[in-house]
Amino acid sequence: MKWEVIEEGEKALLYHYNGKVSLKQGPKRLWLVASKLKRLEKFTAHHNEYLAIELLDGYIEHKIGPCSEVFNPLVHLKIRVEKCYCLDTNQAIVTYTKTGKENKSEVNIIKGPGIFMIQPNEWVHKFSWHGEEENSKVKFVANKNKFEVLNCAPDQLYYNVDEVRTSDDALIRIKLMIFYELKDIAKMLNETKDPIADILNCSKADVIAFTARKTYLNFLETCHLLNELTEFPKLVDRSEKIGYEITKVVFRGYFASPKLQALHDSSIKTRTDLKLKFESEIQQQKQLDQNLKNDISRLTTEQELEFQKLLNHLEMNRLKVIDENRINLEEKKSKIEMDTKLKLKDLENLAKKNEQKLEHLEKLNQFNIDLTDYLVTSLSSADKHVKIVKRQDNLSGKNNENSTNIHFHE
Template identity: 45%
Template sequence: MTIGWRTLDVGEKALIYTAQGHARVEAGPKRLFLFLEKFIPLDCFTADQTEYLRITYKNGTIAHRSGPCAMFRNPVEVASVEVMNGVSLDANEVLVVYRLDPKTQSVSKYIRPGPTIFIPTANECDSIRFHEFEWHGTDPNNKTKKIPRGLHFTKLQVIPDQFYYNVDEVRTADDALIRVKLMIFYELRDIEKMLSATSDPIADFINYMEFIERSSQLNDLNNYPQLQERCRVIGYVVSKVGFRGYHASPTLQSMHDVAIMKRTELKAEFETEEQNQGMTDLLLQNDCRGWLLNKEWKSQI
């Protein structure tokens, strides 16, 4: 118990207990004279625009207060106040939420699109979970290689995207092994279909690639019917496949370079021989013309 003066500044609150056990809340700015009273400053909890306050009252009810907001915890009425983070969604992101009904124990699903700050209601906070996606992702050491479970996320992007991908050990018509370099452009069109048909669409993309003999046709999307059919089943659309070239093994590349050099040398030799032959033909033509003129001149004498 206190006897004397206490001061509350602007923006402060305090709980005052009397000797009889009664309590009251005082807000500043104020100067109080206490006589056999207990002075307890109240803690202030604040949440910004991406957060919310989870308030648990002593009667068992729970409330959520979206930010930006502030609240003083009155221990007479409130058991606890927690500052919780909301889920920020951009315009090109969605959140897949699963909600458990405590009465029927059934699970329902709904999709929350952005742009928004997702804040669960007080009665669903302990009964929801977000869909956690685990897809093939880019190898940190090689941007053209995909590794299982390389991507972990809960916010699903729904804008057109693309990725590099190299296919190793592609056998050509002359039985040589090469690496084909591709760039795949895709877009998610049907989220429900994707969720029910696949757990990893990137794996489906790279597993349903098939190749043709002519490299110039690798840019034509019509030459990938299996890929297009699989994308239709899982709710995606592949808008374009770009052929970025190929890479052979060092041995095969060395043989190819030697063959190119040999062809270049033979072509140069052929052109040189062709020029020499043309010069020889021109000299012969000049000699024949001179002989005929000389013969004609002698016949006239």
């Protein structure tokens, strides 16, 4: 016999001596007589958790947190605290929901962001894909990567295609980096169980097809084409069918066997030496060509200078002749103008003299002076003298007063 105390928020089962069991809830103080008290365990779920409660009658109940539940063995078979699925923006899960009595199920694709709780009639799809080996990023093992939350963000993988044989039987290893992105989850679920395996196999098939039709040297010359998606038709086609998109393929280089690499290095050295000699010879020829061009350019410049000097000399002579002709012309023009002015002045003087003389003669005429006699006497002696005498009247023998006497002097 003893006292037992049940704290507030606690529950306990009280087993009596007669086999009866009763549920006690605190706060409470009990006096135990021929009985046994069993405290019940309390399960608590936080905001990102939920309680999976299995009842004795077979039903299962899920309660989203935050919540709590006391495990009662009279009612409950098991209580578990499970984590909810906390999905980011580029994450998703695939669930299957049991519907009806025919045991059929529906596929649900749930994308983040958000917190998701699985219902009792649901289960989550578990993916099992090829994954990277430990301590190696370029080797993949089947069923290595097991997960439930899909990553829908763009991602990439490193992959080495080993033992690729060229047309001249050279074995090489080709290194790739493949960028991909999940676009259609439903198509991926319907078309493939392991999309990574499909991507690896198709990329390997495209690389083998690219290399098989080329020799080793041709491969070295055209290996940069492996950076183009056009050289990976199978990979691109298969990715579209399984809901993926190949955004880019990067050729990271190649690896050959030591012997083949040694032969290649030797051939590279030989080609490099020949190339250097060839480039040196080309450089010398270019230098000679440049010197010749410089000489030709110098001679051409000198000829142009001489020709320009000659043109300048001719132009100076032409300008000199033009100036001389202009000066002579101006002198002649000035002389003509001067002579013209002198002649005009002489004519003006002569005209003034004639006017004065005419005025003088008019004045003499006013005084009834015989102008003819005056003019005759004023002239110098003449070489020839012509005289016209007045006609006498035959009857009277007198001169006619109206007749005129005219003298001509030459």
